[in-house]
Amino acid sequence: MTSPISSIMSSFPTSGVGADMSVGTTTSTAATPGAGTDFASVLATSLDGLQATQSKADGLALQAASGDLKDVHDYMIASNEASLATQMVVTIKNKAVDAFNEIMRMPV
Amino acid sequence: MAVFDTLGISASGLLAHRKWLDAVSDNISNINTATSTDKSAFKERYIEAQAVDYGSGKGGVRVATAQFGSGEGRVVYEPKNPLADKDGYVRYPDIDLGDQMAQLIMAQRGYQANLSVIDRATKSYQAALQLGKG
Numbered sequence: 276m277t278s279p280i281s282s283i284m285s286s287f288p289t290s291g292v293g294a295d296m297s298v299g300t301t302t303s304t305a306a307t308p309g310a311g312t313d314f315a316s317v318l319a320t321s322l323d324g325l326q327a328t329q330s331k332a333d334g335l336a337l338q339a340a341s342g343d344l345k346d347v348h349d350y351m352i353a354s355n356e357a358s359l360a361t362q363m364v365v366t367i368k369n370k371a372v373d374a375f376n377e378i379m380r381m382p383v
Numbered sequence: 384m385a386v387f388d389t390l391g392i393s394a395s396g397l398l399a400h401r402k403w404l405d406a407v408s409d410n411i412s413n414i415n416t417a418t419s420t421d422k423s424a425f426k427e428r429y430i431e432a433q434a435v436d437y438g439s440g441k442g443g444v445r446v447a448t449a450q451f452g453s454g455e456g457r458v459v460y461e462p463k464n465p466l467a468d469k470d471g472y473v474r475y476p477d478i479d480l481g482d483q484m485a486q487l488i489m490a491q492r493g494y495q496a497n498l499s500v501i502d503r504a505t506k507s508y509q510a511a512l513q514l515g516k517g
Contacts, residue, residue, distance in 0.1 A: 346397070346398060346401060348394060348397045348398075348401075348498070349394065352390050352391075352393075352394050352397075352501060355390065355501070355505055356387050356390050359387055359505065359508050359509070359512075360386075360387070362509070362512050363386065363508075363512055366512050366515040366516060367515070369515070369516075370515055
């Protein structure tokens with residue numbers, strides 16, 4: 276018996292975040308663990324990027340306070356970008372936690 | 384972050400227009416700077432902008448060089464001026480105030496346009512992030 280959703284699942288790309296979520300049917304070979312990019316490393320990379328953005332904004336804030344800032348817009352854009360990056364990473368994290376909780380609530 | 388490239392591109396536009404504003408204010412502030420006729424007059428400053436090739440993976444604009452106008456200026460008869468030569472002439476920079484004002488408006492509007500792009504891009508990114516908050 277084939278899974279009713281197997282046709283839907285096979286249309287998903289097998290690279291990227293969703294790689295480890297592919298449902299192996301009885302006939303197909305099971306997905307090799309760690310073949311794609313797992314979510315933890317994606318999150319870690321995003322957090323590294325976020326850290327870099329925030330430290331850039333911090334440095335410009337220091338320059339603004341000490342009077343070394345050359346361009347007003349530089350600091351405003353950097354803080355804007357840091358805020359956006361924070362929102363993005365937090366949204367991704369929340370979505371992942373939601374998905375995990377949803378799976379944990381699944382009746383067995 | 385590569386996701387928010389629009390902000391960086393608009394920042395380069397802001398920088399270019401800020402330098403243009405600097406050049407125009409320099410020209411206007413020196414519009415009445417007299418020099419003696421054996422020296423060159425104040426040279427009008429121009430900003431030469433250049434596009435960063437979009438195909439290279441980086442968009443935006445950069446200021447290639449600052450170009451200078453003629454140092455010849457215009458010779459004015461002002462015998463009372465301490466800088467005047469023995470015939471009573473001094474040299475003034477040949478800068479047209481009307482032209483500088485037009486450039487000032489263009490630079491200011493360009494700066495504001497880039498700020499609008501940043502504003503809209505930020506709002507768009509935030510709207511996209513709202514998708515994930517439902």
